[in-house]
Amino acid sequence: NxxxxxxxxxxxxxxxxxxxxxxxxxxxxxxxxxxxxxxxxxxxxxxxxxxxxxxxxxxxxxxxxxxxxxxxxxxxMKQKNSWITSNYQLPLLPKTSPPKTNPIDNFINALAKKKGHTLSGTTPSINLVRRLYLQLTGLPPSEAQVNSFLLRPDKSKLIEKLLNSQAYAERWASLWLDLNAYADSTGNTPDADRRGAYFYRDQVIKSLKNDWPINKMILFQIVGDSIPLKFFSGREHLAANLYGGPDLFTNSPGLTIFSKHQNMMERTIYSNLGMDISCARCHNHPELPISQRNYYQLISAFKNIEVLHLNLRENLIEDDIQYKKELREAHPRQLKDPAFLKKVHRYYRQQKPLKIISKVEAQEIHVRKRGVFSNKGEKVSFALPDIFRGSNARIEYWKKLALERYPEIKKTPYNLERLALALWLTDSEQGVGKFVARVFVDSVWRAHFGRGLASSPRDWSSLKSAAPMHAPLLNWLSLYLIKNNWSLKKLNQLIASSEVFARASATSKRSLAQAKSFYHRWYPVKLSAEMVRDSITKIGVGLKLKPYGPSDWPYLSLDSNQNYFKNDWFYNSKEIRERRSVYAHRKRNRPYPALGAFGLPK
Incomplete structure (x- = not known):
C-alpha cells in the first residue's frame, strides 16, 4: 500500500x-x-x-x-531527529591515560579500551614509510626513499613533504573525480568522447595541489559560470564547473535535456550530501530525506544549463609541435594512410574545454508521475529541503545572500537559483555545510582505512540509519575541517600523524575482525585500481611523472581494441602511455581493462 x-x-x-x-x-x-x-x-x-x-x-x-x-x-519530527539530518556540535575530547596530542587517538583509544581491546604498537618503520607514500600519494616509495626514511625516521617532515608533492594532488584528485562521476566520454549507447573533459580534471588536480578550500571547490564546480571572472583566470573559470554524468540521447529532445539536468542534480546531491535520491523520481519514500516534489524542485536549479565546447587552445605553436611529435611516435606506419591520418587529425584538433552557460529560456519543470517523463504532474519551482536541523531552507534568504556576496553577478548570464543552492550546500552557519563536511570527511577516512566512520555509505540515504559508534569522532573531524578553512591537506596531515594510522597490523583472524571496527590495530586496506596500476608501472617499466594535458590512451592489445572498443582506442607515444592512471582516458561505459579488473568505480 x-x-x-x-x-x-x-x-x-x-x-x-x-x-x-x-x-x-x-x-x-x-x-x-x-x-x-x-x-x-x-x-x-x-x-x-x-x-x-x-x-x-x-x-x-x-x-x-x-x-x-x-x-x-x-x-x-522523527525524520528531523534522524542522525543524518540532526544538527551537531563539537564533542568533548575523551580523556585518555596517558594523554594524547592527536584528538583522533583520544576518540579511538577511549572507545577501544572501553570495549576491552588492547592497543597494538607502532608498525616497523619500513612498513610505515610504505603506508605513508601509498595513502598520501598513491605510489609506493622507491628504494632510495625507503632508505632515506630509515636513516632519519622523521614522520612529520615526511608527511609535510608528501602533502606538498604533485603526486599527492593526483592521488586525491582521483577520489574527487570518482565522487563527481568524471569520465572522458558521454556514456550510454554512443559513448562518444568528451575530448575537452581533461581541462576539468587538470583544474581539480591544480586546486588540490594549491589546497583550495573544499567548500570553494564545490561552489565553483556547481556555479562557476555565474561567479564573476575576477575569481578565476582564463581556463580555470571554464574548467571549474564541468558536470559529470552520462548523456542520454532519445527520440524526444525534451527528455534528452531533462535527463541531463536530472543527472546534474542527482550527482550534485550525491557527491555533497552522500544521498542517493533516485528513488524519489517515482514516489515518496519514508526513508528518503527528499520527497518526490522536492526532487523535482531541486532539478529546477539546473533547468537552464547548456554545455558548450569552446575552442580555447593555448600556446598553439607549442601544442602543434607536441601534437606532431606524438603523432610520429605513435603511428609511424599508419601515417602513410590518408584515411587514418584524417581521422587522427580530426581527433587531436577537437580537444576543447567545456563551458557551462545559463540560457535565458528554460524548460519548465513538472513532477513526473511514477517517474514517467510523459506523465506530467504539477508544475514546480525551485525550493530547498526543509529537513536538516539548524539549516535555513528559505530560498529568498539565499538569493539575497548571493546578490550581496557577488553583486557583479547581475551583469552576467546567471542562474540565481543554482547559486543559492551552491551557497546553501557550502555555508556551515546557515546552510548544510556541516553535513557536507561530514560526508566528505567520511570519504577521506574511507580512502585511508578502507571503511568509513559511518557504518556504510548507504547510511546517508536513509532516515532510519542509526548513529555509528564513531559518530563523535566523525563530528569532531568535520568541524575541524571547517575550522581550518576546509583544508584537505590539514585533514590528511592530522590523520597521517595519528597513532591510529601508524599501528601494527592485526595478527589473527579474531583480532582482524575486531580491528575493522575499533581501529586498535591496523586493518589491511585494499588499494584502489589506480594505485595498483600505478604501482606496477612504477616498479616495472617506470612511471612518467609529466602532469596535465589531454587524456592518455594506455597500451591495449589489438584483440581488445577490435572486440571491446571497436577500434575506437587511440595510441599515444610510449612516454605518454606510462603516465599515472588519473591521466588515462576513461570511457564511461567501457573502462580501461587494466583498471576495470582492479575495481575502478563505475
Whole structure:
C-alpha cells in the first residue's frame, strides 16, 4: 500500500488509485468520502478505529474546500531527529591515560579500551614509510626513499613533504573525480568522447595541489559560470564547473535535456550530501530525506544549463609541435594512410574545454508521475529541503545572500537559483555545510582505512540509519575541517600523524575482525585500481611523472581494441602511455581493462 497521510505531499500523491484529495472540493475527495461513510461500511475510514467526531470531519471538509493549503513538504519530527539530518556540535575530547596530542587517538583509544581491546604498537618503520607514500600519494616509495626514511625516521617532515608533492594532488584528485562521476566520454549507447573533459580534471588536480578550500571547490564546480571572472583566470573559470554524468540521447529532445539536468542534480546531491535520491523520481519514500516534489524542485536549479565546447587552445605553436611529435611516435606506419591520418587529425584538433552557460529560456519543470517523463504532474519551482536541523531552507534568504556576496553577478548570464543552492550546500552557519563536511570527511577516512566512520555509505540515504559508534569522532573531524578553512591537506596531515594510522597490523583472524571496527590495530586496506596500476608501472617499466594535458590512451592489445572498443582506442607515444592512471582516458561505459579488473568505480 503506497498511501501515506503523514504529509501534504503524500496526500496529494495518494495510493494506487491516485490522489485522495481534490483541493477545493470535499465532495470529490476520496478521503472526505471515506470518513463520512457509515461506521459499518467496509470502506469506512479510519478502518476499525471508530468514527471521527463531527467537528473533526467538518474541519477536514473546510480545509479541502479552502484549497487544502499547507507546507509543500513538512518532515515529521522523527525524520528531523534522524542522525543524518540532526544538527551537531563539537564533542568533548575523551580523556585518555596517558594523554594524547592527536584528538583522533583520544576518540579511538577511549572507545577501544572501553570495549576491552588492547592497543597494538607502532608498525616497523619500513612498513610505515610504505603506508605513508601509498595513502598520501598513491605510489609506493622507491628504494632510495625507503632508505632515506630509515636513516632519519622523521614522520612529520615526511608527511609535510608528501602533502606538498604533485603526486599527492593526483592521488586525491582521483577520489574527487570518482565522487563527481568524471569520465572522458558521454556514456550510454554512443559513448562518444568528451575530448575537452581533461581541462576539468587538470583544474581539480591544480586546486588540490594549491589546497583550495573544499567548500570553494564545490561552489565553483556547481556555479562557476555565474561567479564573476575576477575569481578565476582564463581556463580555470571554464574548467571549474564541468558536470559529470552520462548523456542520454532519445527520440524526444525534451527528455534528452531533462535527463541531463536530472543527472546534474542527482550527482550534485550525491557527491555533497552522500544521498542517493533516485528513488524519489517515482514516489515518496519514508526513508528518503527528499520527497518526490522536492526532487523535482531541486532539478529546477539546473533547468537552464547548456554545455558548450569552446575552442580555447593555448600556446598553439607549442601544442602543434607536441601534437606532431606524438603523432610520429605513435603511428609511424599508419601515417602513410590518408584515411587514418584524417581521422587522427580530426581527433587531436577537437580537444576543447567545456563551458557551462545559463540560457535565458528554460524548460519548465513538472513532477513526473511514477517517474514517467510523459506523465506530467504539477508544475514546480525551485525550493530547498526543509529537513536538516539548524539549516535555513528559505530560498529568498539565499538569493539575497548571493546578490550581496557577488553583486557583479547581475551583469552576467546567471542562474540565481543554482547559486543559492551552491551557497546553501557550502555555508556551515546557515546552510548544510556541516553535513557536507561530514560526508566528505567520511570519504577521506574511507580512502585511508578502507571503511568509513559511518557504518556504510548507504547510511546517508536513509532516515532510519542509526548513529555509528564513531559518530563523535566523525563530528569532531568535520568541524575541524571547517575550522581550518576546509583544508584537505590539514585533514590528511592530522590523520597521517595519528597513532591510529601508524599501528601494527592485526595478527589473527579474531583480532582482524575486531580491528575493522575499533581501529586498535591496523586493518589491511585494499588499494584502489589506480594505485595498483600505478604501482606496477612504477616498479616495472617506470612511471612518467609529466602532469596535465589531454587524456592518455594506455597500451591495449589489438584483440581488445577490435572486440571491446571497436577500434575506437587511440595510441599515444610510449612516454605518454606510462603516465599515472588519473591521466588515462576513461570511457564511461567501457573502462580501461587494466583498471576495470582492479575495481575502478563505475
Amino acid at each position: 503506497l498511501l501515506k497521510l503523514d504529509s501534504l505531499d503524500h496526500l496529494a500523491w495518494g495510493g494506487w488509485s491516485g490522489s485522495v484529495i481534490t483541493p477545493g472540493s470535499k465532495e470529490n475527495s476520496i478521503l472526505y468520502q471515506r470518513i463520512t461513510l457509515a461506521a459499518d461500511d467496509d470502506k469506512h475510514m479510519p478502518l476499525k478505529q471508530g468514527t471521527l467526531t463531527k467537528r473533526e470531519i467538518a474541519t477536514i471538509g473546510k480545509w479541502i474546500d479552502a484549497g487544502a493549503y499547507g507546507s509543500d513538504y513538512s518532515p515529521t
